[in-house]
Amino acid sequence: MLKGRTILVTGAARGLGAEIARRLAAQGADLxxxxxxxxxxxxxxxxxxxxxxxxxxGDPASIDAAGTVLAGHGKGVLHGLVNNGAIATGIGGIPFDEIxxxxxxRVMQVNVRGTWLMTRAATPLLKxxxxxxxxxxxxxTALWGAPRLMSYVASKGALMSMTRSLARELGPDRIGVTAVAPGILTTESTGYVPEARHRLYAEGRAVPGEQAPGEITEVIAFLLSEGALTLTGQVLPVNNGFVFN
Structure with a gap:
């Protein structure tokens, strides 16, 4: 489905990002x-x-350097960008007035500004x-208002709003912009999340139980395909029914 499409994945070293890379590679993407x-x-x-x-x-100069590498890769075009890179400082236990x-x-620099700058660097190649x-x-977490991690929740809510705004700005160039909103996944990156929050998700999903990254990477792969343009601007809560949108 993705053969011949060049795709950049940020935050790809571990957890969900690594699983996204594996799924896209299996579908033939140039990664x-x-x-x-x-x-x-x-x-x-x-x-x-x-x-x-x-x-x-978190470093604009690093993002600019990555953009230079992108421009020199292959034919100088990019078919897909997955803005997965983020940090989750304080998940699971910091009241808002103690942040x-x-x-x-730092959370805003990486999760919000970093996503904006990475998108800005990639957009000419996407066009x-x-x-x-x-x-x-x-x-x-930004859909149900998870407590005790406000900086992270705020940053992810910003990504949802950015998605809608970008969809309108980039639609005339036939660039589709979507967001997926998973819950807690079972990866090495979520091992520090308190057990009570894992249980909250496992017991509260319409399809009970834990959720593995592989359950959402197929959705992400479709959203990167040529056939996904009609979904532009949408935020998809791919969380086995913990939150309905």
């Missing part, structure tokens, strides 16, 4: 993977036959492809 964790990222790139780019989403200002700013697709990885 570029980006992450600040260089050793782990290169291992995933080697596994999936991808090219790896070191990327710090440090530096911690809040050149004639069928560009952007998938933003949000979170259903």
């Amino acid at each position: 570029l993977l980006a992450d600040i964790a260089e050793e782990e990222g290169r291992a995933v790139a080697d596994e999936t036959g991808a090219r790896f780019i070191t990327l710090d989403l 440090g200002i530096d911690s809040w700013d 050149a492809s004639g069928s560009g697709r952007i998938v933003n990885i949000a979170s259903d």
Whole structure:
């Protein structure tokens, strides 16, 4: 389904990002993977036959450098961008009035500003492809108002709003922009989340139980395909029915 399409995945070194890379590689995509964790990222790139780019989403200069690499890759076009890179400082236990200002700013720098700048860097190449697709990885925490992680919730809510605005700005160039909003997934990246919150999700889903990354990567792969343009601007809560949108 994705053969011949060049796709960049940020935050691809582990967790959901690595699983997205594996799914897209299996569907024939020409992959570029980006992450600040260089050793782990290169291992995933080697596994999936991808090219790896070191990327710090909190550093505008790093994003500009990644954009230069993108422009020189292959034919200088990009068919898909998955904005998966993010940080989740404080998940599971910090009341809103105890969040440090530096911690809040760091979450916004990486999750919101970093996504904006990465999208800005990639957009000329997405336009050149004639069928560009952007998938933003949000979170259903911003749909149900999860407590005690306000900086993360706010950042993911911002991604949802950005998705809708970008869909209108980029639609005339036939670039589709969507977001997926998973709940807690069973990956090495969520091992620090308190057990009570894992239980809340497992017991509260319409389809009870834990959710593995592979259950949503097929949705992401479709959203990156040429046939997904009619879904532009949508936020899809791919969480086995924990939140209905």
